[in-house]
Amino acid sequence: MSSPLVSMSSVAKHFGSQxxxxxxxxxxxxxxxxxxxxxxxxxxxxxxxxxxxxxxxxGGAVSLFGEAVDRxxxxxxxxxxxxxxxxxxxxxxxxxxxxxxFKAMYPRWNPGKVEGLLSRWGFDAxxxxxxxxxxxxxxxxxxxxxxxxxHDPELLILDEPVSSLDPVGRRDFLRELVDxxxxxxxxxVFSTHILSDLERVAFDLAFLKNGRIALQGQTDxxxxxxxxxxxxxxxxxxxxxxxxxxxHQDGAMTSVIVQAPGADVERLAREPGxxxxxxxxxxxxxxxxx
Amino acid sequence: xxxxxxxxxxxxxxxxxxxxxxxxxxxxxxxxxxxLGAVVFxxxxxxxxxxxxxxxxxxxxxxxxxxxxxxxxVMFVPRAMMLNTAVNARLMPRQRRRLMQIAAxxxxxxxxxxxxxxxxxxxxxxxxMLILGMSMTFGGSLAGVIxxxxxxxxxxxxxxxxxxxxxxxxxxxxxxxxxxxIVVLGAAHCLRRMFPAGGDVHLGRHASQxxxxxxxxxxEGWTKSxxxxxVAGASVLRFYGAALRRDCGRGPGRADPGKMLLHALxxxxxxxxxxxxxxxxxxxGIALHIVIGWRGGASxxxxxxxxxxxxxxxxxVILMSTAQLGQAMNKxxxxxxxxxxxxxxxxxTLLNRRLAGRLLRHAMLILALLALTILAVSVLIAGSTxxxxxxxxxxxxxxxxxxxxxxxxxxxxxxxxxxxGLLAALLALLQGGIAAGAGWLTGTGFGPWLIVIxxxxxxxxxxxxxxxxLAAPPAFPARRMALS
Numbered sequence: 001m002s003s004p005l006v007s008m009s010s011v012a013k014h015f016g017s018q019x020x021x022x023x024x025x026x027x028x029x030x031x032x033x034x035x036x037x038x039x040x041x042x043x044x045x046x047x048x049x050x051x052x053x054x055x056x057x058x059g060g061a062v063s064l065f066g067e068a069v070d071r072x073x074x075x076x077x078x079x080x081x082x083x084x085x086x087x088x089x090x091x092x093x094x095x096x097x098x099x100x101x102f103k104a105m106y107p108r109w110n111p112g113k114v115e116g117l118l119s120r121w122g123f124d125a126x127x128x129x130x131x132x133x134x135x136x137x138x139x140x141x142x143x144x145x146x147x148x149x150x151h152d153p154e155l156l157i158l159d160e161p162v163s164s165l166d167p168v169g170r171r172d173f174l175r176e177l178v179d180x181x182x183x184x185x186x187x188x189v190f191s192t193h194i195l196s197d198l199e200r201v202a203f204d205l206a207f208l209k210n211g212r213i214a215l216q217g218q219t220d221x222x223x224x225x226x227x228x229x230x231x232x233x234x235x236x237x238x239x240x241x242x243x244x245x246x247x248h249q250d251g252a253m254t255s256v257i258v259q260a261p262g263a264d265v266e267r268l269a270r271e272p273g274x275x276x277x278x279x280x281x282x283x284x285x286x287x288x289x290x
Numbered sequence: 291x292x293x294x295x296x297x298x299x300x301x302x303x304x305x306x307x308x309x310x311x312x313x314x315x316x317x318x319x320x321x322x323x324x325x326l327g328a329v330v331f332x333x334x335x336x337x338x339x340x341x342x343x344x345x346x347x348x349x350x351x352x353x354x355x356x357x358x359x360x361x362x363x364v365m366f367v368p369r370a371m372m373l374n375t376a377v378n379a380r381l382m383p384r385q386r387r388r389l390m391q392i393a394a395x396x397x398x399x400x401x402x403x404x405x406x407x408x409x410x411x412x413x414x415x416x417x418x419m420l421i422l423g424m425s426m427t428f429g430g431s432l433a434g435v436i437x438x439x440x441x442x443x444x445x446x447x448x449x450x451x452x453x454x455x456x457x458x459x460x461x462x463x464x465x466x467x468x469x470x471x472i473v474v475l476g477a478a479h480c481l482r483r484m485f486p487a488g489g490d491v492h493l494g495r496h497a498s499q500x501x502x503x504x505x506x507x508x509x510e511g512w513t514k515s516x517x518x519x520x521v522a523g524a525s526v527l528r529f530y531g532a533a534l535r536r537d538c539g540r541g542p543g544r545a546d547p548g549k550m551l552l553h554a555l556x557x558x559x560x561x562x563x564x565x566x567x568x569x570x571x572x573x574x575g576i577a578l579h580i581v582i583g584w585r586g587g588a589s590x591x592x593x594x595x596x597x598x599x600x601x602x603x604x605x606x607v608i609l610m611s612t613a614q615l616g617q618a619m620n621k622x623x624x625x626x627x628x629x630x631x632x633x634x635x636x637x638x639t640l641l642n643r644r645l646a647g648r649l650l651r652h653a654m655l656i657l658a659l660l661a662l663t664i665l666a667v668s669v670l671i672a673g674s675t676x677x678x679x680x681x682x683x684x685x686x687x688x689x690x691x692x693x694x695x696x697x698x699x700x701x702x703x704x705x706x707x708x709x710x711g712l713l714a715a716l717l718a719l720l721q722g723g724i725a726a727g728a729g730w731l732t733g734t735g736f737g738p739w740l741i742v743i744x745x746x747x748x749x750x751x752x753x754x755x756x757x758x759x760l761a762a763p764p765a766f767p768a769r770r771m772a773l774s
Contacts, residue, residue: 107542
């Protein structure tokens, strides 16, 4: 088995006295497309920044392409693409100036791809020569994505890349992501709150909670296997059910979230007064990150 | 308490409760120093019977006026303007009227108190304009600068530029009354404009007004105005754009990493940022040279004395010449993150070495250009008189400016803090004192010694800062370790 492309072990990071990442372990294999989910303030951006070595760790280690993240070689850096959460970067430049600037920094720059994306995503000559600060939020975000894709990265990290895009822009981006990036075997990690997008492109999901990856798995199997068991407390065993993720009391009833339920859940389902429900991604998100 | 009083109190509380930002804290500290100095000076003079009680009271009144001016002009008015959003102006009953009433009463009180303490009622129009201009400037209106510049230059205008007959008319009792009336009417008009009544124009303008206000208070008005589409800014950006094109033109992945690192900080960290200022100084110097040569006589002498006296003040531009580097460093964290991930960034030592080298080259180039321009302007105005002293002042200002160029950007982000400023001021005073003493002892004058001492101190400081920067974590993104 090949070594993971991204490896994070026992990663800790805190801001002042507040821990954000707390002994986080995470491995991402080559070619994996992972959606990172978590509530606002859960630390998704911090996790991605630590993954890229943009923040110093308070504990643990991160490696990318087998190299320690604080000592990445230029060759490795050239294989990484990053779309930060804040899209209005280099706002004093025009899109063409900004792309020329990055072209000068990356040896594997793909001008054909840049031209194609600019024209497909509506950047005409006028827009290409307008200051970035005068573009709309969606246009700035599309430009940031073009910049990150332009050097054909092998690892693409996207921090809420579609938050400012309208449905058309999101659809264009997802099509590009699937056709041009995922099909090429690029490893993709992206955080977003738009769950329908994740269902469309992410083969794997990871939920960040309390500074750790609370749940990770393939999207389909997570959704197929996720069940909510609602039962009177008296019927439930005190010990955790097989695959139990979370349990909480709701009046007289207890709700248990299980992933890949085992025989004990099947047995419970046959009891009177017990309901076992399938879950949507939104349900799963709410339950896991609560 | 009546309903109206409750409304006034609520507005005062909302506008004054917020913690003062950095610019205000610095002004407050300076005000405190001034107050302490005035009190100590007053007590000493009273004890030595060299000041009568009336004058001491007037001085204390002046100090009180200064604090009122700070509270009203720098804190209340800008915050009241922020409170008067287009929505509030239309939907909040009586808020706009109350804001304008407090603002008008404050202006009148501060102006009258300051004028009374100066002991010359003829100063009322000038003081009124100055105070109004200050609050307008802090409120994000560049027109306020005109109201500051006009009264501040009244001594020059009255002695040199205006015909004596006009000055006589303006300073007569009738003239002062007429000017006072004009200033009061002008202030009323300005206050109405500062607190618009809602509508399309207000809706469109308020956000940019607040942004300008915040930039002004953050001390980055000039930097941002260059980047935000003004005529001067557009010209500078054209220079910058050409330089960027040249730096990027070597083909994919082949740019000079050092130059690219500085480009991530924006146009304010590029030499083109200073082109307009340098050209302006030279044009003013040449214009003054022509005017002095053309007018001749006593008024030309007055102008020459005034202009050469003002050059000392221009040296402060050198002092502030590196401040925008720290600001740029703290404003471009996202850009720096992208640079750090690019293949040309290099490892931490290489990145810091390249950045330190580029910052140093840039700062020294700007210092040299500014110092040469100032010296050239001085020669144009006053010949070689006092040139060594001016060169010494330029070197001292340069030493202070350079003391903040290199360091641990990952840790503290660079830029001036109150503590750093005070330490730099103390060191500069010490250098000045030593240079004066050495000049007096050797009979060679103050200037040459100041040049030698300031250059020596700068060299030692830079060597230490260079080593510190190379040992520090990667500078990009700046200030990240201070945040964690």
